[in-house]
Amino acid sequence: MSATLNPIKTYTREQMAARAAMDIPDGWFANLGIGLPTLVSDYVPAEREVIFQSENGILGVGPKPAPADVNPWVINAGKAYVTLLPGASIMNSAESFAMIRGGHLDLAVLGGYEVSQTGDLANWSTGDNEQAPAVGGAMDLGAGAKQVWVLMEHVTKSGQPRLVDTCSYPLTTIGSVTRVYTNIAVVEITPRGFLLLDTAPGVSFEDVQARTGAKLHR
C-alpha cells in the first residue's frame, strides 16, 4: 500500500503526545498507558490542571524527579520514579482499579496495535504463542474509562493500516475507543465509523483515507 502513496511529513512521537495533550480539558482525571502515552503529561498546557492516575495506586502523579530528588517509595505503573503533586493520594491496588473500572476516570490514553471503526481495541497480544502474553491493566482501562484515546502510528512498519474495519489481533476491549491520535491524524470513533477531526500539518483527508483500512468520514 505504502509504495503507491504520496510521501508525507508525520508527527514525531513527542508531537503526537503534544497533540493529544492539547485536547485534555482542565480538571480531567486521566490515566496514561506505559510507553508513548506517558509522554502526554509533559505537554499539558501549564494553565490546565489535569490529574494523572497511576494504576499501582497514585492519584496526582507529578513529573519525573531530578536524580537527587528521587523518593524510592514513589513509582508509577511503568516502574519509573515519579513525584507526587500537592493533593496527591495513595490507594491500594483494589481501590485503584475500582476507580478505573467504576468509570471515574475521564480519560485513559493507551497504546494500540489496531483500532476498528466500531471502537474495538487490540493492544495486548500479537497472537504469537511462543511469547508469554502480558496484559497489565489495559483491559480494565479500556473498559472502564469514560473516554479511551489511543495513541499509535497510523500504519505498521510495513505500511499496513492500524485503523481497520475489524481488528485482526486479539481484542483488548470491544467498542470502547472514542478517539485515535496518530502520527498523521486525529480520528473520532462515531456511530458512523471513523470521523477525521484533524490532521498533521500538510496532510490531507485523502492522505489519511489512503492509509486507513476503513471508510473515513468528514
Add this chain to the structure above:
Amino acid sequence: MSATLNPIKTYTREQMAARAAMDIPDGWFANLGIGLPTLVSDYVPAEREVIFQSENGILGVGPKPAPADVNPWVINAGKAYVTLLPGASIMNSAESFAMIRGGHLDLAVLGGYEVSQTGDLANWSTGDNEQAPAVGGAMDLGAGAKQVWVLMEHVTKSGQPRLVDTCSYPLTTIGSVTRVYTNIAVVEITPRGFLLLDTAPGVSFEDVQARTGAKLHR
C-alpha cells in the same frame, strides 16, 4: 408446657453474658450483637486478649468511657459511646463488612428468637407485617463469622421453647449457629442436633430437655 415443669433457678442476663465470655479463647476476634450480647465484653477474663469488632468500622473496641472521657467521634454499632484500645483500627463500612462476610471474625455473638437443631437462626423478624422490619448486620454476621453463638432466654415469656426442631419465625441464616448460651444451658449444634455442654447450677439434663423443642443429646 411451663405449668407442668419443676421450677428452676436461672442465670441472670449478666450471668448469661459471663458464661459465654468464659468460653472465648485468648486472641479471638469477636463481634457482639446489640443488646444482651454487648454485655459479654465486660466479663472476658482480664488475662485474655479478645479483640472486639463493631460493624460501623472499629476493630479493637474498648470499654464504655466515663462521662467526662467521652470522645464524641467514637461510637459502636449500638450507637453508644465506646473507647478505642491501643492497637485499634478504623475502617469504612464496606471494609468492616468485608471483614465480617469474608470469614475473618472468629466469633459473632448474636441475640435470637429461635435456633433450630440444624443451626438455623431466626432473630430479625417476628413476621408482623405492621411493624417495619429491621435487620441491620445480623444476616452478614450470621453468615460470615467462623463461630456463631446465640445468647437468648431458653424459652419465651409464655414458656415456649426457643431451641426448636424448625424455626417458625423468618430465618436470619441457615445452619450457621454453632452454639447457644441460654439462661439455663449451653447447647452445641452438632451434626446429630442439640448437644448439652453445660447447665446453670442446679439445672438437670431433664430440666433442659423439658424446655427444649427438639431432642437434646449428651
Add this chain to the structure above:
Amino acid sequence: MINRFVPDLAAALAGVSDGASIMLGGFGQVGQPVALLEALADMGLRDLTIIANNAGAAFGGMTRLLETGAVGKVVCSYPRSSDSTLFQELYAKGRIKLELTPQGTLVERMRAAGAGIPAFFTPTAAGTLLGAGKETREINGRLCVLEEALFADYALLEAWEADRWGNLSYKLSGRNFNPVMAAAAKITIAQCRHKVELGGIDPDDVITPGIYVDRVVHVPEGETAV
C-alpha cells in the same frame, strides 16, 4: 483550576430535584451531613429515595423530610430508632416504601456500584425472606444470592478535612458509609469541618480522593460529632 468548594448549602444542593435518589452518609449520630440534610428538607422536594443505613430513623432534617412527605422510599438496613416511631407510623399507613437490605449487602452493593461490578454473589440472605425472588446459585457448596450494584443520583457526606480537589479525610467513627457512598453516586456533595490547603492532607491519609467528590461546602460545626 479545580475547585470543588461552593460558597453555601444552596449551591451545594443545586439541581437536586423531585424523584432523586440520595445516599446519606453517617452511622448513628456520627458522620452525618446534618447541615446538608437540613437544607435538603427546606427545599420542599417530593418522591425522594433515601439510601442510608438509618434512613428510617428520624433525626433533625430527616424528621422533617419524613414528616413533610418528601420521601417516597427508603433503602436501608435498620429503619428504627430508640427515640422515634415516625418511620414506623408512615410505613404502617402505607405512605412510604421500604427496601430492606442486610447492612453488609447494602454497603457491598454501594461498593460494587463505585467499583464497576454490576452484580455479585453473596451467601448473606440466601434462603431467607430478604433473598426471596433473587437469583440463587450454590457456589463452593454454599447457597448464594445475586445482588446488584446500588447507585444513587446524589450522595451527601460529612468529612473532617477537605481541600480544593475534593480530597477528604474523616475522623474515627465518622468514616463509616461516607467513603463508599462517595464513589457510588453520580454527584457527591460533602460538608467538611475543616478546609485545608491543597496538600494539607498527607497522601497516605486521604480516604476519599477528590475524583469522587463534586462539591464541598465548609460547615465548621465545631469539634463535636453532631
Add this chain to the structure above:
Amino acid sequence: MINRFVPDLAAALAGVSDGASIMLGGFGQVGQPVALLEALADMGLRDLTIIANNAGAAFGGMTRLLETGAVGKVVCSYPRSSDSTLFQELYAKGRIKLELTPQGTLVERMRAAGAGIPAFFTPTAAGTLLGAGKETREINGRLCVLEEALFADYALLEAWEADRWGNLSYKLSGRNFNPVMAAAAKITIAQCRHKVELGGIDPDDVITPGIYVDRVVHVPEGETAV
C-alpha cells in the same frame, strides 16, 4: 496475649510446603517482601503457584525460584520485565504454566476472596481471549464475564510499620497489592521495616488490621525501597 512477631524468616515461613499457592505483594521494585522471598527460594520447594502482578518478572529470590524449578504455575497480569527473559524462556519450553488475568480483575478477585464474595460480574475481558470459556451475561446493556474469588494458602507482604497485633501501615507506593492479599490468604506473613508498640499506629492510619495478619518478621532493611 496476641503476639504476631516471630523471631526470624525461618519461623515466618514455617509450614510452607510443596504445592502451596503463594501471593507476593509488591508492584515493581516497591513493597516487595524481598527477604521473605529470598528465604522462600532457599527452601527447595516444588510445584508452587505464585500469584502476583509481576510474578513472571525475575528479580532476586524470584529469579532463583524460577531457575530452580520451584514454580509450577504463575497467576499474574504482566509476566514481563525489561531486564529478564527468564520467565519467557521457561514458558516457551513448557516448563511453567501461566494464568494471565487483567490486573484489575486479578486484584478484584483477591478482594472478593477476602470479602466473602465467591463470584462477581465484570465487563473487563468480556468478548476477549481472556474472557473465553467464562460464563457471560449482558447486564445493563453491557457484556460481562463471571469471575471467581482468588484465594491463596499464603501471602507474603512487605509493610512499613507493624505492632504485635499485626496491624500494618505501608509507605506510599509500597501499599499496592499488599493490603488486598492480606485478606485473601489463609496465612498472611509480613516483613516490616519498623516494629512499633501497640497503639504506635494511629487508629485512622492502620491500613491492614491485625485480624488479617498471622506472622510478622522485623526486617529493618533501611529506608530505601528495595
